[in-house]
Amino acid sequence: MRFPRLQPTLRLRLTLVYGAVFFLAGLTLLGVTYLLFNQQLTRTFESRYASEPGKVKNLFFMKDGVLMEGQAAIEWLRQQELELRSAAITSLLTQGAIALIVVGGAAVGLGWVVAGRVLAPLHRVTDTARKIAAEPMAERGLHQRIGLEGPEDEVKTLADTFDTMVERLDHSFDGQRRFVANASHELRTPLTLNRALVELAMHRRTASADVKELGESLLEINARHERLISGLLLLARSEQEIADRSPVDLADVVTHVVRQTEGDAAEAKITVYEVTAQAPTTGDALLLERLVHNLVENGIRYNVDDGTGWVRVVSRTVSEGKVEVEVSNTGPEVPPYDIPLLFKPFHRHGAERVVTARSAGLGLSIVRSVALAHGGDVRARPREGGGLVVTASLPRARH
Numbered sequence: 001m002r003f004p005r006l007q008p009t010l011r012l013r014l015t016l017v018y019g020a021v022f023f024l025a026g027l028t029l030l031g032v033t034y035l036l037f038n039q040q041l042t043r044t045f046e047s048r049y050a051s052e053p054g055k056v057k058n059l060f061f062m063k064d065g066v067l068m069e070g071q072a073a074i075e076w077l078r079q080q081e082l083e084l085r086s087a088a089i090t091s092l093l094t095q096g097a098i099a100l101i102v103v104g105g106a107a108v109g110l111g112w113v114v115a116g117r118v119l120a121p122l123h124r125v126t127d128t129a130r131k132i133a134a135e136p137m138a139e140r141g142l143h144q145r146i147g148l149e150g151p152e153d154e155v156k157t158l159a160d161t162f163d164t165m166v167e168r169l170d171h172s173f174d175g176q177r178r179f180v181a182n183a184s185h186e187l188r189t190p191l192t193l194n195r196a197l198v199e200l201a202m203h204r205r206t207a208s209a210d211v212k213e214l215g216e217s218l219l220e221i222n223a224r225h226e227r228l229i230s231g232l233l234l235l236a237r238s239e240q241e242i243a244d245r246s247p248v249d250l251a252d253v254v255t256h257v258v259r260q261t262e263g264d265a266a267e268a269k270i271t272v273y274e275v276t277a278q279a280p281t282t283g284d285a286l287l288l289e290r291l292v293h294n295l296v297e298n299g300i301r302y303n304v305d306d307g308t309g310w311v312r313v314v315s316r317t318v319s320e321g322k323v324e325v326e327v328s329n330t331g332p333e334v335p336p337y338d339i340p341l342l343f344k345p346f347h348r349h350g351a352e353r354v355v356t357a358r359s360a361g362l363g364l365s366i367v368r369s370v371a372l373a374h375g376g377d378v379r380a381r382p383r384e385g386g387g388l389v390v391t392a393s394l395p396r397a398r399h
Contacts, residue, residue: 124146144166194222260293270311275314282374292327367392
């Protein structure tokens with residue numbers, strides 16, 4: 001069994017470096033003190049035996065009632081000096097080492113505190129970046145700012161640069177959303193005009209069969225473009241935060257959507273099963289209706305065409321904090337690796353799964369955006385035997 005390697009933090013590394021430098025300086029100081037102390041002792045002892053020129057120094061003293069003098073007195077005195085030197089040096093080194101360890105430990109603790117204070121601004125940068133990354137859709141967290149105050153040092157420069165970068169990204173995403181919404185809105189007018197002109201040409205008394213057939217094709221293309229524009233507008237709207245929330249029961253939404261899609265289901269020879277239980281949440285009722293509608297419509301569209309297909313729609317409360325809408329359907333096998341791509345705009349999983357070809361490729365993208373805007377999420381998995389099981393989870397309404 002391999003254990004993961006522990007990566008020391010920057011704070012720990014700074015503390016260890018500071019502690020190592022302190023202990024190295026302490027050992028150097030202790031070594032210099034030892035050398036100077038030993039040199040001073042040697043000089044002091046040697047001065048006892050040195051005599052002035054032209055004079056002779058004689059040592060004598062009493063030891064245990066016996067007079068000692070001459071070379072015997074010198075040897076005994078030298079022996080005492082060696083013992084004193086050994087005891088003094090041992091005391092110096094022992095007590096110095098103890099003092100170095102105690103003071104070094106205190107210095108390491110102080111270094112830990114100082115490193116924490118120095119790195120605190122970097123933690124703010126990390127926390128802000130983590131909050132942005134934790135948002136279900138990262139662009140919604142771009143309003144976060146560090147706003148670091150303090151002296152104009154390297155850390156302050158880093159924080160200000162990060163804030164500037166996030167602000168530019170926020171403006172870029174906001175401009176992109178506004179462009180999609182404005183462009184989609186402006187494109188509606190020429191499409192409406194085109195539809196009116198084609199219908200006018202088709203309904204003339206002099207219109208030939210070829211003109212009417214061409215008109216039907218043009219109307220179908222125009223309707224597809226209108227659905228695409230409506231989908232883009234809805235996608236741009238659903239990517240905004242939901243500020244005005246109202247109580248919504250997903251069971252009522254499911255019942256309403258199933259009634260709306262009865263015609264499409266009958267045309268595609270698909271049976272829709274409805275299993276509803278109370279699932280109270282809060283949010284934009286129209287967007288939540290679109291979420292369920294897209295799921296059901298997707299289940300009908302991507303199905304089998306032999307008359308045995310079905311779609312099952314379930315609303316339920318799964319816990320004190322969550323409610324769900326689950327839509328499962330029959331259909332061809334879906335590879336697990338292809339499921340994440342289904343939530344990308346304009347992605348379709350191959351023409352062989354399409355029963356009705358009125359798709360703009362935005363259905364599940366809108367579902368995901370609406371769920372995230374309401375604080376929820378969407379997950380999908382292949383159904384055993386073919387088809388998909390798509391579950392939208394939303395926060396439960398608080399009473």
